[in-house]
Amino acid sequence: MTATLTKPPVDVSAEPEQPRRKRNVAGFLNWVATHAIGLALGLMFATPVVFVFLTAVMSDNQAFTSNLWPTEWHWENFVEVFDKAPLFQYLVNSLTYSLLATLGMLISSIPAAYALAKLKWRGRNVAFILVIGAMMLPPQVVAVPLYDTWSSLGLTGTLIPLIAPYFLFDAFSIFLLRQFMLTIPQSYVDAARVDGCSEFQALVRIIVPMAKPGIAATALFCFLFTWNDYFGPLLYTGEVKDQWTLSLALATFKGMHIVQWNSSMAVTFLTMIPAVVLFVFAQKSFVKGITFTGVKG
């Protein structure tokens, strides 16, 4: 949990000598107040999930009550939900969607980002603006003709309409990768060219190894975006239950499959685990990636 943002916070400790005692007391109170607020904020963000967890391990009956703390801990709830709904099938579908989409994104977006970041060509700025435009476009805008096309190909009801686009074009990933690649000094690319590398070799041998953290961050975001996606799976696989992803299935749990709070919260909790695991293992990539989407033009 080390701070990855390099600059230290506003540093009051380095204040000059001045009326010392008074300052120290005020500074201490300030410290306590700031940290109390900070801690309260952290708890505020964490408590909803704590309640979800506590509800998930309650007995069926207790989950209906207003008790906040489980009297008995039913860990088996996390296992039993797999019997109440074909969760394993949904998990496989989610992984298929997320992993294949991420793979496709890497194949299609790395070269495009390289061309936008490190090669000079006419129309490059226009192309980049089109990428931003595509990134900002609500998915509902293009849904009608796309659904129409996929349906006439007989592919609605499968995961193909969700995965296929990533093998050609994913605006957000191209944008993010380009931002990362801009930070690689041009001289590395030029040196590779002087050494007789083709553009493709320069990309594979120089840029990709240097952009690894950026590529990792982009892959993480792509995986999570598809894992979290609801509109896409709803649109294309909503009618075909055995193609549902976890997110889509989760939306139906409260009410249809499972009436009990403990079971629906157990599934809710399970769907949030991948994000936490990925974050713990790649905290730096996340923070860097997020920062890149906002700050650097």
Next chain:
Amino acid sequence: MTATLGARPAPGKGRARARHRLAVLGFMAPALIGFVLFFGYPLVATVIFSFTKYDLINPPEFNGLANYEFMFKDPLLTKAIANTLWFVVVLTIARTVFALGVASVIARLKSGVGLIRTLCYLPSLAPPVAATLVFFMVLRPNGGPVDSVLGWFGVDSPLWFSDPAWAKPGITAIMLWISGDLMIIILAAILDVPQEQYEAAELDGAGPIRRWWHVTLPTISPVLLFGIVNSVILALQLFTQAVVAGSAGSGAADATGSTKYLGFPDNSTLTFPVYLYTQGFRYFDMGYAAAMATVLFVISFAVTIVLVQRMRKNSTAEEGGPGA
């Protein structure tokens, strides 16, 4: 920005130039094809479909401006527009102010920064469906945690996702819980404010609050603008939380078949994209949905232009050193 990226081969070397062009073409080809297939064509087709009556089974039938004319007579569309406008205003302000506030507090912490930042950021990675259900459970009026805590103070909990007046604030609460990405962006900007500026302000006798107001805020204003534009886009696209809150609230959760929960309660969560989805993919009135999509496109396009302008300004201001 272009000045530093001189990768064009030396003039006169025709073959090198041809190879360079081939490389660009090769690298961009998948993206180009993808853009045409998944954005270019469907955008044009959406506009064309919007002038037709189309149910996906029979071939589209040209009906002129009928879809657009119907928009003015459709009370549900008026409702959907009002709901989305509500989110554009309330969600944008709430999200930007909230993220700025949290980031400002974290920026002042001297210990535990990593832990608290992680706690604030993690919810934004949760699947939106899960985040919505989390709040549905935590806010449930009959014995949920928030209800219990309010009960200690003798306050009755609102009905949240069952009350037309509280459903949108409930969704806003979800959106604030998952606004950690914007917080991280703003936090990074705050930590990037040059230390000397604070010192100068302090010499002028400015206290912490005035330093925040006169130094921090103006310096990070481009990032705040990004946050506002980003939040507007988020509000315009609001779909998942609205659908899931409606279906969970109505107690008739069903991801697909029925439309009765969409907008529950009393159409208060019927956002523009939800209504578009309902018309297009539940009632298969593709023409009308395409007309709505065209309207949504025009609005998002305008918002995107604001963002692109801002990025251009930024990149000319920081000439030569993005990511420095």
